[in-house]
Amino acid sequence: MSEVHSARVELVDVSKRFLTPSGDVFTAVRDVTFTVEPGEFCAVVGPTGCGKSTTLSLVSGLDKPSEGTVTVGGKPVDGIADGVSFMFQQDALLPWKSVLHNVALGPIFRGVKKKDAYAKARDWLRRVGLAGFEDRYPHQLSGGMRKRVAMAAALINEPRILIMDEPFGALDVQTKAIMSNELLNLWEQVRCSVIFITHDLDEAVALSDKVVVMTSSPGAVKDIYDIDLARPRGDVQEIRFQPRFVELQRQIWASLREEVERAYATTAKGVSV
Numbered sequence: 001m002s003e004v005h006s007a008r009v010e011l012v013d014v015s016k017r018f019l020t021p022s023g024d025v026f027t028a029v030r031d032v033t034f035t036v037e038p039g040e041f042c043a044v045v046g047p048t049g050c051g052k053s054t055t056l057s058l059v060s061g062l063d064k065p066s067e068g069t070v071t072v073g074g075k076p077v078d079g080i081a082d083g084v085s086f087m088f089q090q091d092a093l094l095p096w097k098s099v100l101h102n103v104a105l106g107p108i109f110r111g112v113k114k115k116d117a118y119a120k121a122r123d124w125l126r127r128v129g130l131a132g133f134e135d136r137y138p139h140q141l142s143g144g145m146r147k148r149v150a151m152a153a154a155l156i157n158e159p160r161i162l163i164m165d166e167p168f169g170a171l172d173v174q175t176k177a178i179m180s181n182e183l184l185n186l187w188e189q190v191r192c193s194v195i196f197i198t199h200d201l202d203e204a205v206a207l208s209d210k211v212v213v214m215t216s217s218p219g220a221v222k223d224i225y226d227i228d229l230a231r232p233r234g235d236v237q238e239i240r241f242q243p244r245f246v247e248l249q250r251q252i253w254a255s256l257r258e259e260v261e262r263a264y265a266t267t268a269k270g271v272s273v
């Protein structure tokens with residue numbers, strides 16, 4: 001496994017405002033401050049619409065903060081940062097390209113010779129358990145297999161940061177658990193910094209070193225929890241029975257629940273957010 005240089009991510013007093021179609025200013029995130037240390041796995045949880053994806057878009061350089069600073073590896077983010085890979089709920093695979101081509105695309109795009117890129121892609125497909133599936137097309141794979149391809153396509157780029165926005169949100173419970181184990185196994189080898197958005201608190205606790213709880217809209221950092229469960233974590237289904245897991249899950253849920261209820265009450269009243 002080639003060495004990966006993970007990066008520190010730092011958000012300081014970050015706010016993001018949007019102009020709504022009616023011309024009003026809408027604050028999506030407010031005064032967000034948190035740090036992801038190099039090689040740390042950080043989950044961000046919060047009620048729907050609280051600004052989690054907006055926060056990620058500021059880290060990835062897809063968007064700019066209205067106030068505050070976002071730095072990656074000590075440098076302010078200005079445009080799409082180098083060394084950032086993404087995984088979303090929707091697979092970003094090209095349907096007309098084979099699995100091998102999909103995984104090799106990143107290195108080819110960065111100027112690696114095709115022969116070397118394909119060799120590397122074969123190696124990554126083997127690591128995610130898809131040796132023998134190189135010539136298949138995305139529509140010929142199961143949802144879990146497509147996630148493995150997406151994981152290989154993200155990690156082949158040796159990212160300093162891996163940004164994951166509900167990557168397993170569309171999977172059934174069993175496949176999700178398998179993919180979570182696969183992710184942890186690969187990440188424990190490459191150790192890039194990870195920012196992982198999820199609505200599933202169990203998933204957040206099972207995977208992460210740190211869980212950031214955001215408030216209901218406008219999203220601010222409510223609490224940050226260190227997850228002091230030993231690594232390697234082992235099976236994410238098994239870890240849920242550990243007393244420390246249960247304790248952490250309860251504490252964080254108490255914090256998150258208030259925000260989920262607040263967000264629900266706001267939307268139920270018909271208040272536009």
Ligand SMILES: Nc1ncnc2c1ncn2[C@@H]1O[C@H](COP(=O)(O)OP(=O)(O)OP(=O)(O)O)[C@@H](O)[C@H]1O
Pocket residue numbers: 018019020026028046047048049050051052053054055217273
């Ligand atoms: N480009 C935009 N223009 C105007 N408002 C936006 C824009 N992007 C996001 N928003 C608003 O900002 C708020 C936060 O959105 P965001 O997608 O970041 O939330 P989220 O926490 O990721 O939500 P979910 O959990 O449902 O995916 C929402 O109210 C959304 O409508």
